[in-house]
Amino acid sequence: MAEDKGCKERVGEHLTSRISDLGKLWKAYREDPDKPVEDLGTFDRYGLSFDYVAPGTFEGQRRGYFRYQLSWGGPSDEFRFFCDENLNPVEIEYWFLDWFDGAPITLSGDDYNLLEEIFKDFKETGTVQHKLDAGREE
Numbered sequence: 001m002a003e004d005k006g007c008k009e010r011v012g013e014h015l016t017s018r019i020s021d022l023g024k025l026w027k028a029y030r031e032d033p034d035k036p037v038e039d040l041g042t043f044d045r046y047g048l049s050f051d052y053v054a055p056g057t058f059e060g061q062r063r064g065y066f067r068y069q070l071s072w073g074g075p076s077d078e079f080r081f082f083c084d085e086n087l088n089p090v091e092i093e094y095w096f097l098d099w100f101d102g103a104p105i106t107l108s109g110d111d112y113n114l115l116e117e118i119f120k121d122f123k124e125t126g127t128v129q130h131k132l133d134a135g136r137e138e
Contacts, residue, residue, distance in 0.1 A: 010075075014094075015105050026114065051066070052067075068081070078095050079095075080095060089116050
């Protein structure tokens with residue numbers, strides 16, 4: 001049963017599913033931002049939020065990061081973008097979290113490229129800078 005497995009045992013399966021969904025949605029979005037994907041909807045309605053998590057928000061958190069949150073509750077999942085001084089991703093992690101447990105996978109290859117491209121779109125539209133400024137004000 002999935003409930004008996006910890007996040008470390010479940011994170012890979014969830015990442016594979018999310019990458020599959022995002023790949024389909026991103027392709028459709030680039031063709032036509034309003035084009036829905038069957039059973040998924042549109043890219044701009046897929047995630048819950050995109051925000052900046054300032055250093056020290058969570059106990060022991062030393063680095064700030066941008067968070068693309070896909071689901072909330074138990075379980076929840078998100079992508080975390082760690083950026084350089086020019087707000088370009090240098091590391092992207094996928095996190096699967098479920099009631100006091102969590103596990104990450106650091107992205108590489110095609111998975112990294114897909115999420116980096118999505119982040120660059122957020123940056124080009126001004127969302128990254130806006131969220132950084134808002135996160136620093138809190």
